[in-house]
Amino acid sequence: MKMKSFSQAVLAGLLATQAYSQASNEEEWTVTLRQRNLETGSVYYATVDREGNAPSQAPVPEGGSEFTLWAYSRTDQGTTEFFVDSALVGAYLPKGRLWITTPDPYSGGIPRTRIDQGFTLNFEVADLDTSAGAPEAAKKLLLDHDLAVSTNAVPADGVLGKTFDFEQRYLDRNGVGSIRFPGSNIPGSDPFSDSGMEYFNLYALPDGTVAELQLSEAQVQIWPMSSAEFVGLESSTPYKIVPEVSVNLTNLYPESETWVQVYRGPESVGTNGTRLSEAKAIINDVKPDNKVLSFKTLNNVLDDNGEWTLEVLTQTPFGIERISWTTVVIDRDLELRGSFQVLSD
């Protein structure tokens, strides 16, 4: 069972980097290479530098060795470990690698995307033995796809629920391939709050003496869509003076910018209007965030009678999208006509 806080998962990749840098700066971190002999189960530890390479000091048998790199820190409160990377090396082991690409160029750790955007799972397989007499374990690899859903209404502070199975497939050809998912597979009915993680693991099949061997893993963070709500305006009411307006923004995508634009006339997607400079929301976090924008001087911008449209636009790695809109009617002549009426009486 995989159970960890969502933000912990988000930062897993960053922490390894942090561990490396702190190891060099404060010497509070230690990096150890763990080598497990897959034939006999013996385990070898060697403390290593944060960068570099060297021949394996323990023998690698024909059945292979699993190398895992760990960083750990020591404080009075205890010892904390961070998994950094792993690799399998063996004369007769098939090789496999998974990686995920998304439209978001984020490179700070686990790849991320939005629930409506989808992602691509890429794989590379080598050294499969497809000859007729080859054992099953040498002919194909097992791709296992699991999901975990954020159980909290606020995804940034959410906790991931229990990981559950989504799909399994065999990869039985050497070479490079990919599977394009048009959207996330996180279950639910509200894409404005649903979030979670998708996990992919690639295994060499058991051969009778050893269990499945994990060859590679890939994960992707799935964040919800953003939403916006205008507060303080009623579309059915003509205004002489536009009141103070606020916009509640929910789940703004990491490293996004959100603003409000106005233009004359009815709503029309794609219209380039005037950007309101009074307030904007910039998210510089690795998680979604909520913001409130307030506009006190809108009356000066909507300077002519007629229908106006206000739109909330958000710019993310997926482009510029309109996430909400409303219209407002300005009629400043009402007051003047009333005055003439009084004078004529």
Next chain:
Amino acid sequence: MKLSKYHFLSFLLPAAIGAQTVVPVDPNCCGNNPDGEPLVIRAAASASEVNAKRQRGQQAYERSSVSAPAEEVEIQASREGFLAGSEFLVGAYGFAILPKGSSVVKCKRIKIVAEPPVGDIPLLSWKEFVGRHRGVVRSIPVSDGVLTADPASLKHLRSSIKTLQSAGMTCVTTLNGNPVSVPLPTEDVAAK
């Protein structure tokens, strides 16, 4: 230099090009972008559109033509955590992290525990630990044959362990100076 009779047109060309690039500025147009280039704005997907996409994950697998197992494969593999796969030697001057099973002879002056100790106990590398606890801890260098479970090498190791059991020291198997667990049955690991 011979000039074309149409050379005077070359003076008009920059003006013509310039005229094409001039865009009338509407105060209510293009205010989103300081460069004046119109932004490409599209409507965000609706909830129903996104939910429909979410139903198509299985189809992605079908399109990729990767085959499905006849029945679900039970995965036995799980990565053991570094600390969970370790044992901790605690002495008077600190503690060290070793592969579980690498301490093949034990003594009362060095505690061997399954969890990392808490409190003000310094963490030492294996080499520091041996250096500071000289007299109560020693290494037993092993050969590659031990790690590959070569019977002759294991027999030799067993006899070394028997000899060291009376020495009153904790003994750790090592390869090239680093601790290593060896494929010995648990009954070969002795407590003094």
